[in-house]
Amino acid sequence: MTAFQKELFTPAPSTVVEASVLDGDFNIPASGITHFDMIDQLLGQFRQREQAIHAAKALIDDAQRQGVMSYFIAGMRLVYGDDYTPSIPTDANAAVTCLRIEFWNRLLSEAKVFEVMPAAKREKARLQFSGIECPPFDESTVRPTLHDLLQQRKTFFAERVDGIFQSLSKQHVTNSPAGFSKKMILAGVFNRDGYADSSMVAVISDLRGVVGRLTGRGEPQEYGTRQILDRLYKGFIGKKAPIDGGAFTVVVHKVGTVHFEVAPEVAVELNAILAHLYPMAIPSRFRAPPRKPRVGSFDLKVERLPMEVIDMLSDIEFRDSFNSLNLYSKSQSSISKAVQVLEDIGAEVSFNRDKSMAWVRFDYEPRPVIEQLIFGGVVPEQVSYQFYPTKSRISKDAAQRLCVEAGKRYCEPSAGLGDLACHLPMATTTCIELAQVRAKVLEAKGYNTVKADFLEWAKRNSDQRFDGILMNPPFSKGRALAHIIAAASLLAEDGRLVAILPASMTGTQPLEGFSHDWSEAYVDQFEGTSVRVVILTASRI
Numbered sequence: 001m002t003a004f005q006k007e008l009f010t011p012a013p014s015t016v017v018e019a020s021v022l023d024g025d026f027n028i029p030a031s032g033i034t035h036f037d038m039i040d041q042l043l044g045q046f047r048q049r050e051q052a053i054h055a056a057k058a059l060i061d062d063a064q065r066q067g068v069m070s071y072f073i074a075g076m077r078l079v080y081g082d083d084y085t086p087s088i089p090t091d092a093n094a095a096v097t098c099l100r101i102e103f104w105n106r107l108l109s110e111a112k113v114f115e116v117m118p119a120a121k122r123e124k125a126r127l128q129f130s131g132i133e134c135p136p137f138d139e140s141t142v143r144p145t146l147h148d149l150l151q152q153r154k155t156f157f158a159e160r161v162d163g164i165f166q167s168l169s170k171q172h173v174t175n176s177p178a179g180f181s182k183k184m185i186l187a188g189v190f191n192r193d194g195y196a197d198s199s200m201v202a203v204i205s206d207l208r209g210v211v212g213r214l215t216g217r218g219e220p221q222e223y224g225t226r227q228i229l230d231r232l233y234k235g236f237i238g239k240k241a242p243i244d245g246g247a248f249t250v251v252v253h254k255v256g257t258v259h260f261e262v263a264p265e266v267a268v269e270l271n272a273i274l275a276h277l278y279p280m281a282i283p284s285r286f287r288a289p290p291r292k293p294r295v296g297s298f299d300l301k302v303e304r305l306p307m308e309v310i311d312m313l314s315d316i317e318f319r320d321s322f323n324s325l326n327l328y329s330k331s332q333s334s335i336s337k338a339v340q341v342l343e344d345i346g347a348e349v350s351f352n353r354d355k356s357m358a359w360v361r362f363d364y365e366p367r368p369v370i371e372q373l374i375f376g377g378v379v380p381e382q383v384s385y386q387f388y389p390t391k392s393r394i395s396k397d398a399a400q401r402l403c404v405e406a407g408k409r410y411c412e413p414s415a416g417l418g419d420l421a422c423h424l425p426m427a428t429t430t431c432i433e434l435a436q437v438r439a440k441v442l443e444a445k446g447y448n449t450v451k452a453d454f455l456e457w458a459k460r461n462s463d464q465r466f467d468g469i470l471m472n473p474p475f476s477k478g479r480a481l482a483h484i485i486a487a488a489s490l491l492a493e494d495g496r497l498v499a500i501l502p503a504s505m506t507g508t509q510p511l512e513g514f515s516h517d518w519s520e521a522y523v524d525q526f527e528g529t530s531v532r533v534v535i536l537t538a539s540r541i
Helices: 030-034 037-065 069-080 092-110 119-128 139-151 153-167 198-214 222-235 264-277 307-314 332-344 367-376 392-402 436-445 454-460 476-488
Strands: 183-186 241-243 248-252 258-262 302-304 323-326 348-351 357-361 378-380 410-412 429-433 448-451 466-471 491-502 514-518 533-540
Touching: 037 069, 037 092, 037 139, 092 139, 119 153, 119 198, 139 153, 153 198, 153 264, 183 198, 198 222, 198 248, 198 258, 198 264, 198 307, 222 248, 222 307, 222 367, 241 367, 258 264, 307 332, 307 367, 332 348, 332 357, 367 436, 378 436, 392 466, 392 491, 392 533, 429 436, 436 448, 454 476, 466 476, 476 491, 476 533
Parallel strands: 410 429, 410 466, 429 448, 466 491
Antiparallel strands: 183 258, 241 248, 248 258, 302 378, 323 357, 348 357, 491 533, 514 533
């Protein structure tokens, strides 16, 4: 028997897409599949279970011939009453069909065939491999079918991008007929009652999945995409919301349309793939690479979260006393990353005995912060942001040196999660934090929070004056010195600055016109680094 394709998997005449994301293991030669261990294992397991089905059928038939089954039926009526109606499934062919469906879906999922298909073709493929007409699961069918499907994965991927393009609203002039542009509109995503249309959810999930694949972040589940869309519809109607690490800015409108604004480089990537299907139809200007953004004084990087991690964060169930997260069937790498992300925003995470469920506790209302993670899809990269939370011992020592008084104005620059600000009076303390997600945490804790680069903010707000500044600035690339100089410029005449600094600065006089008092060195005060630090107390002379 040859490859089981019917009309669904007939190779399209379009040019094969050479997208970099599909290189490598996508180019599997036919000879490689012959020795593919996964197929051998699945075929062996299938044969064992098929034999077990026929053996069970023979056993039941033999028991019925000998009249033994009548005793089982009589016994059930003794237990459940005379109204008990026996039902003994004996259709071995139907059972084997269900077995074939299970193993075909396992094989195609392992080979990652479904996930590169456009939504419509994916649904059609699932139906073909999940009905009574499901093809045989044997050597002569499995290998050629899988070979043909793997050979078409690049074409499927291109068709998937084309399916997204064809789904763009034809009634809105914003959508360019020549290719993907910076702004795109999808109509009919929500009905009048606010429920998302399943086919449009699939298209949007495809769009997120294509970009996730291009950026190496994996693919979201359609359910995760539906969760995000529902959150946007319920809480952000008419408001711009960046999602997936800034790959998209989304605006959901009450009439049911969803407006997407994509990063220029995303539109270029999508059009480059479309150009392989329609080489004469996509103008070159739609495929021109965007200009590189201006590089700032410090290379502040963000880490884009894998789609599975975003889906997990979307699944958190919020309760009054605790929050739960179902971990069943999630990969260990995604679980570890999700736990790290939650702990980085101040959560305490514990598990049940078999680690299929996590309990997540916060000391603040976490929903705005979790929404920021789900929509934004990024976390600040630790090294470039120099985020090392301040342990309680050194934070208490630093706060004591500040001599905090009620009613006075205080500031924590580069505040992180507020490990120093927690020692200051909340009502009169301002926290400056660059990372969006940490700024959300500070807001949730009740602090007056400004989301900004402290160095830039200090320049723009040079008229601000604080009675005390408590800080643990970033150390690398001279940032510690730059931060304390900027902070000192914001002190009131009799103000005091207390800063945790690298021990290498001990004995220096970095602030002109200030007295400098240096503490003894502290060691092992920050997780992930063994740097020695000291506390500087500086007051105007």
